[in-house]
Amino acid sequence: MAANQVLPSKEQTLFRHVVQNYESKQYKKGLKAAEQILRKHPNHGDTQAMKALILSSQGKSEEAFELCKLALKNAMKSQVCWHVYGLLYRGQRNYEEALKAYRFALRLDPDSSQIQRDLAMLQVQMRDYEGYVQSRRTMLQARPQHRQNWTALAIALQMSGDLAGAEDVLQKYEESMRQTPNRNDMEHAEAVLYKNTIIAERGEMERALEHVDSVAKMALDKTAVMEMRAQYLLALDRNDGAVEAYTKLLRRNPEHREYYEGLEKAMGLDRSKTEDHQKLGEMYHGWAEQSDRVDAPRRLPLDFKTGDAFRQHADKYLRRMLKKGVPSTFANLKQLYSDPEKKETIRELVEGYLSEQPQANGGAERSEPNGSADGSHATKSKAQDSATTWELSVNYFLAQHYDYHLSRDLSKARKYIDRAIELKPSETDYTYHMTRARVLKHAGNVTEASKAMNEAMEMDLKDRYINTKCAKYQLRNNQHDDAVATMGLFTRKEAVGGPLGDLLDMQCVWYITEDGEAYLRQGNLGLALKRFKAVFDVFVTWEDDQFDFHSFSLRKGMVRAYVDMLRWEDRLREHPFFTRAALSAIGVYCLLFDQPQLAKGGAANGEGAEGAAERKKAAKKAKREAEKAEAERKAAAAKKATPAKKDEDGEVKKEDADPQGVELLKTAGEKPLEEAMKWVEPLLEMSPRSVEGQFAGFEVYIRRKKYLPALKCLLAVYSTDPEHPKCHEQGCRLRLALEKLDESLPEKVKQIIESEFLQKFIPKGSVEENNEEYLAKHKDSALHVHGVVRVRQALHPDGSGGVKEKSAQDLQQTLGSEGTNLTQAEEGLRLLNEGLGADGKAREAYVAKARERWPEAAVFRVS
Known part of the structure; x- marks a missing residue:
């Protein structure tokens, strides 16, 4: 060397x-x-x-x-x-x-x-x-x-799992200390509480309680100490002490729901037992009486009360909230709608309020002094304001009620929200206009919804919340430029790459995901993949960001937070936005595998195209646009004479060498399934109970001819939701794939498939017979019919045997089912266009029937 x-x-x-x-x-x-x-x-x-x-x-x-x-x-x-x-x-x-x-x-x-x-x-x-x-x-x-x-x-x-060793190390250091730490020593205060969490993790609650009592004075996080004591006392069944501990916590924060749950357990009360409801009601009534401002003890009894007791309490709670004009009243109650009886009771109560008026003095007991004319006028004005607030609140609540998916009636929702807007609240209060936009969105009218949300935003241009809502609605309407401009109101003006560049730098995951989904709807696979890859990179960055905290957290002594961070990072990719982006990206890669020509710039969205000629024309147009964009990029790079842009730290910012995602799409088209696996593996590892994730894994594995992993995905869904329509569809497709093998499978693989799949889940008879029997059982369910149609497509990819006509008829019949919603109807149209390649007449018939039921839905409008 x-x-x-x-x-x-x-x-x-x-x-x-x-x-x-x-x-x-x-x-x-x-x-x-x-x-x-x-x-x-x-x-x-x-x-x-x-x-x-x-x-x-x-x-x-x-x-x-x-x-x-x-x-x-x-x-x-x-x-x-x-x-x-x-x-x-x-x-x-x-x-x-x-x-x-x-x-x-x-x-x-x-x-x-x-x-x-x-x-x-x-x-x-x-x-x-x-x-x-x-x-x-x-x-x-x-x-x-x-x-x-x-x-x-x-x-x-x-x-590493050695809790006893971890405690021993901390104990030895404490014994080696030569002087008592200062009471303001943050590092020591955190270390003693950290030691307590280790004792608790070992399951030694008695010792954990003794320890937390001994270190309570030197701990700086008093709330954590109180919470630990309460939890340990409850775990040790020392209910009197636990009641006292949770009572002290509630005095500090009477809105913390977990404290009430702990208090219930400490008092030996069970919500599922009817005989305990009266005591629970008395407990919550006592906490509610302590302050007129607190909400939790007034709201929580609605979770366990039933029948007349629920009606009386709901009436009292609703009147209080609506009289005050609290806009979040419905949001606070909608979780009760999972119980049909409670949902109906709330509807009856609020609709009954429409004919009522609040007390003339708005509930005030004092009159104006001296009975003067001015005082009389003020009282009258206050009563009018109270009446307006009451009517406004009731109409707004009903608008949200009928817009909610469990109680949806959009015509009534529109009526009530229009009435609320007529009452003319503050000119800068966009709340009611925002709800109107939401109603339009649920009706499928994304264009008008976007306009309505933009009008709401213009009422308060300094509010970031409504700004982001507006951008989201614009993306749902595929208005990319408008959405970027909207977000630009709150991005850095000097950011390299403009507002979009700043959103990417700031890791604005929701916007990147929505933008990618909008491009996917338009068939622009290059930019869609580019956005989804940006989401993937954000999660990689979040994972890499741990590096700084491995030393920083120890240096600052914040070890409990550091351990929480490590455990959170271990579950990072079960984040909903990662799952959402993963499902979309996997769908694109599967599409590229099925249709390799799309990687050359072809359009993926056949919506509105009638026949192969129109789709081919659309593909050529998309390819020309991609080539034009690439030429412009190269020309700009050749002319580049200006110095490289720098960020605020003076570091050179790299220019995007592939702004339209053309090269990314070409690369993805070379090995689409390998690229898909980068998403599938963390998705299945982090979210094993995600039904959609397992279905996505199946789609990739079946294309890779990896039949055991595909079966594993299918069995995972069978174990959680065996009646899911996709189970039938993917089960039939797996069986077809096994019947058409080019090479025989290894003997062990055959045995596993035979014992775990064919014997347990496959009925006797051919796939085609089973598919038609399945249709007869579930002909009123749109999702089940969609699965049947896809199986038919796998059986007859050339459309022989009148499959196209029969499937088009079955899809059309689902539109008459009460259980079919707008999203399912849109999926039926996509299946009709892309999967079946149906003729113009079948498509026109489907769209015409759908338009009768959803007249405002943009997807069913005649262009």
Whole structure:
């Protein structure tokens, strides 16, 4: 191995400056100093490695790797070169190679605290807790005087499952302390509470209670101490103490619902037992009487009361809230609508209020002084205001009631919200106009909904909430430019890439997802994939952001929050927005596999196209537009004479080399199923009970001819929702795939499929016979009919045997079913257009019937 050169004293000083310049992000100075050394000593490995690290920080990754490899060639035994090599790989998120490089560097310099620290951070990032424990033990032995080394080892042991070891480490440090910590010592206060959580995790509640009582005075987070005591007392069945503990917590925060639940358990009351309802009612009445402002003790009894008791309490609660004009009243009660009886009771009560008027003095007991004319006028005005507030609140509540999916009647919702708007509340109160837009959206009139929401936004241009709502509705109407302009009211004006660039930098996941779905509706697969990839990258960034907190949290002593963060990161990809983006992206990749020509710029949306000729024409048009955009990009790049744009930190911002997603689409078209697996694996791992996620996994695996994983996805759905329409569809498709195998399966695979699938879930007879029998049982359900139609398509992909005509007729009949909603009707139209390639007459008949039921829905309008 090549040995590293020893620099003269002058160059050694320069080298130290290179390191300092890198650490302080003075990259230009660092490069200049490195070049100065390399002019005299061109093969000095450490200097080459540091130069490579600076180049990497400037975004020149390829050049940095080449230079670092040269540095290793010149100084194979240099721990600096191997350490830098690991840092470069870490920057590329190649953690396995980074780990190897760190370990080799540590072998060369076992006493390096910096390399050891970087290795430990990488181990916890990768969740290599066994290695992390070992690294932390080594760091503790090297510097036992630092408390964070003890705490870090305790965390490592806890996360590896050794709770007893974690507690022992914390106990030993406390015993080694020579003086009592200051009462304002945040690090110590957090450490003692952290130790208490470990004791509780071990299940030793008695000892956890004793410990929390002993450290209560030195703990700075008093609320956490009180919550811990209450939980431990409840777990130990010390109900008197638990009642007292939860009572104290409720006095601090009477709106915290979990405290009421704890108090109920401590008092031995059970909501499911009718005999306990009276005592529960008395308990909540007592808390409600303590303050006129508190809502929770007035609202919570509605969850368990039934019959006349529910009606009386609901009447009292509704009158109080509507009289005050609280706009969130419906939002606070809608969870009760899962009970049909309660839903009907609320409707009857509120509709009965329409003919009522509140008390003439608005509930006030005092009259104006001296009985003057002015006082009389003020009383009259107040009564009028009270009457208006009452009528406005009642109409607004009913508008939301009839707009809600469990009680939907959009014609009534429109009537009530129009009446609320007529009462003319404040000219800057957009609440009622926003609800009107929501009603229009549910009617399928996305164009008018977008206009209405824009009118609501213009009532208060300084409100970020209505601004984002407006942008969302504009995206639902495929108004990309308008949505960007709307969001631009609250983005940084100097942001590189304009408002959209700022939204991407700010990781505005909801907007990126909505934008991608809008492009997908229009068949623009390139930009749709580009947006979904941006969402994927955001989650990768959130995962990488842990790196800074591995050291920061220990340095600041906030260990409980740090442990919570680690556990949250472990479940990061079960986030609803990741699931939503994943399902859409997987759908695109499956489409690219089924129709490879789409990767060349073809349109994916056959909606409105009649026959293959129209679809071909649309594909050519999309391809021309993509080629034009690409040519414009290249021309702009060729003319580029202006200096590169920089962000607020002075760092050069990379220009988007593929603004239309053309190259991304081409790359995805080469290996679409491999790209889809990047989404499928975390989706199935993090959300195993997601029915839609399992269905998406099946679609990818069946195309990859991975029949056991496909079966696993299908069985996962059978275990949670065996009656789901997709179970029948995908079960039939799996059976068809197994019947048409090119090569026989291995014997073990055959046995598993035979025992777990064919014998348990497949009825006797052919797939076609079973499919038609299934249709006869579920002919009134649109979702079930859609599944039947897709199975027919798999059986007869060429449309033989009158399948197209029969399926078109079955789809049309679903429109007459009361259970069919607008979303299902739109899916039927998509299936008619894309899956069946139906003729113009069948489509016109379907659209005409759908328009009778949903006259405002834009998708069924005649263009």
